[in-house]
Amino acid sequence: MIQNLLGQFSGIGTYCFTPGQTDIAECFGSAAGIIWGPFLLIPLLLVTGLYLSIRLGFIQILKLGPALRLALFERKDADAPGGDVSQFQALTTALAATVGTGNIVGVATAISIGGPGALFWMWVTGILGMASKYSEAFLGVRYRTTDAKGEISGGPQYYLQRGIRGGFGKFLALFFAVAAVLASFGIGNMTQGNSISGNVSESFGIPTWITGLVLAIMTMVVLVGGIKSIGRVTAAFVPVMIVFYVLGALFILLVNVGDIPAAIALIFTDAFTGTAAVGGFAGSAIILAIQMGVARGIFSNESGMGSAAIAAASAQTTHPVRQGLVSMTQTFIDTIIVVSCTGLVIITTGVWEQGSDFAATMTGEAFTHGLPGAWGHIIVTLGLVMFAYSTILGWAYYGERCMERLVGRGGVMPYRVVFSIVVFIGATIPLAAVWNFADVMNGLMALPNLLGLLIMSGLIVRETKHYLKNDPKLRAGKSEVDLFMRGRDGGIDTYEVIGR
Numbered sequence: 001m002i003q004n005l006l007g008q009f010s011g012i013g014t015y016c017f018t019p020g021q022t023d024i025a026e027c028f029g030s031a032a033g034i035i036w037g038p039f040l041l042i043p044l045l046l047v048t049g050l051y052l053s054i055r056l057g058f059i060q061i062l063k064l065g066p067a068l069r070l071a072l073f074e075r076k077d078a079d080a081p082g083g084d085v086s087q088f089q090a091l092t093t094a095l096a097a098t099v100g101t102g103n104i105v106g107v108a109t110a111i112s113i114g115g116p117g118a119l120f121w122m123w124v125t126g127i128l129g130m131a132s133k134y135s136e137a138f139l140g141v142r143y144r145t146t147d148a149k150g151e152i153s154g155g156p157q158y159y160l161q162r163g164i165r166g167g168f169g170k171f172l173a174l175f176f177a178v179a180a181v182l183a184s185f186g187i188g189n190m191t192q193g194n195s196i197s198g199n200v201s202e203s204f205g206i207p208t209w210i211t212g213l214v215l216a217i218m219t220m221v222v223l224v225g226g227i228k229s230i231g232r233v234t235a236a237f238v239p240v241m242i243v244f245y246v247l248g249a250l251f252i253l254l255v256n257v258g259d260i261p262a263a264i265a266l267i268f269t270d271a272f273t274g275t276a277a278v279g280g281f282a283g284s285a286i287i288l289a290i291q292m293g294v295a296r297g298i299f300s301n302e303s304g305m306g307s308a309a310i311a312a313a314s315a316q317t318t319h320p321v322r323q324g325l326v327s328m329t330q331t332f333i334d335t336i337i338v339v340s341c342t343g344l345v346i347i348t349t350g351v352w353e354q355g356s357d358f359a360a361t362m363t364g365e366a367f368t369h370g371l372p373g374a375w376g377h378i379i380v381t382l383g384l385v386m387f388a389y390s391t392i393l394g395w396a397y398y399g400e401r402c403m404e405r406l407v408g409r410g411g412v413m414p415y416r417v418v419f420s421i422v423v424f425i426g427a428t429i430p431l432a433a434v435w436n437f438a439d440v441m442n443g444l445m446a447l448p449n450l451l452g453l454l455i456m457s458g459l460i461v462r463e464t465k466h467y468l469k470n471d472p473k474l475r476a477g478k479s480e481v482d483l484f485m486r487g488r489d490g491g492i493d494t495y496e497v498i499g500r
Contacts, residue, residue: 028436035443036295038287045294045304048450049128052135055461059468060130060328066474067325068332077318077478087326089231090315092238094308094330096230097188097394099242099338100387101195102300104380107342108362111352114292116263117270119343121293122300126335129303130328135453135460137327139163140309141320142463148409151226154313155398156180156306156445157405160452163459172448176306177402179444181415184402186438188395189419190426192388194434197427203381212427215389220420223396227314230393241386242338248379249341252349252370259348266347295439298446301334305442306449310398318481321467322474345370392423 035041053060075088085093110118136156143162144154157180161173193215197208222229253260271289302308308327317323342363346352349366358365367376396419403415426434453460470476470484 025433025436028433028440032436032439032443035440035447036291038291041298041443041446042291042294044450045125045132045298045446046128048304048453049125049130049132052131052453052457052460053128055457056131056134056464058131059134059325059464060127060332063325063468063474064329064332067329070322070474071326071329077316077322085227085231085314085316086235087315087317087323089235090311090323091326091330092234093227093231093314093394093397094311094327095238095242095333095394096234096390097307097311097398098300098302098330098334098391099238100192100300100391101384102296103334103338103342103387104363104384105195105360106296106300107339108346108352109356109359110292110296111343111346112354112356112359112362114289115270116267116343116347116352117272117286117289118293118296119340119347120267120271121290122297122335122339122343125294125297126301126303126331126339129298129301129335130331132304132450132453133301133308133331134324134328135457136304136306136309136449137312138320138324138460138464139452139456140313141315141317141323142459144313147404152314153401153404155310155401156449156452157310157402158313159309159456160448163456164452169452172452174406176445176448177405179441179448180307180310180402181399181406183438183441183445184395184399184419185422186434186441187391188399189392189422190431190434191438192391192395193423193426194429194431196385196388199381199384203377208428209424212424215392215427216420216424218389219392219396219423220416222393223400223416223420227397230397231314234390234393237386238390241383241390242333244386245379245383246338246341248367248371248376248383249345252345252367252376253341255370256348260344263344263347267343297335297339298442300339301331302442303331304450304453305446306452307395307398307445310401311394318476318478319467319485321464324464325474 071088071091076086107119107122110122114121139159140154140156143159144152145158147153157173157177159173160176161169163169164172193212196215197211200206200211201208222233225232271293272286298304308330312323312327315323315326317326346362346366349369351358351362351366351369354362354365364377364380367380368374370376371379396416399419400412400415403411466488467485471481476484
């Protein structure tokens with residue numbers, strides 16, 4: 001397998017660096033095909049998620065109820081030390097970054113290419129990914145730091161170095177930080193801005209440059225306030241946008257309620273048999289369903305990428321386990337709720353059979369079929385605008401925290417300015433290579449993070465079991481947590497600015 005991977009990368013290198021032959025879009029596309037292929041990231045994601053799920057006793061299932069209560073109803077830990085935002089604001093910031101075009105266009109792409117069975121593999125990725133999301137959020141809080149301005153910083157760019165001693169840990173941390181900064185301009189910026197301007201232009205006739213200018217200004221205004229400003233905006237904005245979109249989808253599913261059992265049956269059978277629409281032999285169809293489901297699943301919920309740990313680290317919480325459980329509900333909301341709504345609407349209305357050439361407009365077409373008048377098209381357009389803009393805000397925070405890790409606090413404001421300008425650029429130019437670039441950078445973020453989760457799994461499991469043994473219902477206050485954690489090196493371990 002390793003020899004096969006090396007051979008593929010060697011072939012790409014020969015093509016991409018041969019004078020006169022270089023096609024950037026094709027180079028990134030080939031690299032993305034290998035990184036997200038059956039021999040590298042897909043098995044690593046699934047194995048890591050399954051391994052952590054087993055070692056943590058399937059915490060994502062057994063503790064989902066208390067985690068949702070803590071995340072959505074209690075929303076914050078009373079008297080929690082440190083942190084810049086509440087647990088709920090940290091959750092909505094992470095949700096803002098993940099609930100984006102992947103929940104609309106990404107789902108349609110997965111189903112149109114991989115068949116309805118791809119939705120099943122998105123579910124599998126989401127369920128197993130909840131354990132990965134819990135683990136990376138736990139580490140994000142456990143090893144968070146403060147920057148030169150006194151703001152909280154955390155995520156793989158820190159915990160990989162502090163949790164894995166020696167040069168290897170530092171290499172993984174810096175590798176992640178560079179990949180995350182680059183990814184923030186791709187999946188977190190230009191692709192989102194382009195989706196917004198394109199859909200607004202098509203639906204309302206507004207020129208792309210006007211949309212791009214408004215987006216850039218709005219983004220800069222919010223970013224100047226840092227994570228506290230982002231947290232306030234996302235806490236008010238994200239719940240509304242998700243409820244707005246999900247209600248529209250549920251209406252369509254209620255209208256087509258008789259078709260839901262057949263759609264679910266098709267999803268499960270197609271996941272293991274492949275679909276005739278894909279073509280080729282059955283084995284290739286199954287592989288394609290798995291590949292598209294896992295790749296688009298991680299594109300949607302980002303479990304295992306490490307990005308959500310950056311938002312989780314900023315939360316005011318009494319223990320890493322509590323924020324880890326809050327953060328894992330993000331994957332549940334994103335994949336099990338929003339992605340499922342999109343996928344079932346596409347399948348029950350039958351538009352998935354149009355083929356991959358219509359993936360960009362497939363969800364809009366499904367909603368138009370299911371809702372009266374022009375409501376379907378309007379809901380999808382507004383939903384995509386809200387999802388994509390929230391993704392821009394969330395990823396801007398991820399990128400600036402990684403920039404701070406690489407060059408210090410002085411790099412934050414220049415990054416915010418450049419990021420806002422690039423929003424305008426992305427909204428106004430064609431993006432032939434950016435989507436493939438985004439896939440490559442997302443994959444390069446996930447690789448060091450997944451290795452780190454496996455290496456540090458012993459710490460995660462040990463401290464999780466200790467905490468849940470003493471607070472199984474997640475109702476302990478700060479004083480109780482302090483009491484059963486006394487003398488134990490397993491809680492929040494905040495250092496000042498880490499040496500670069």
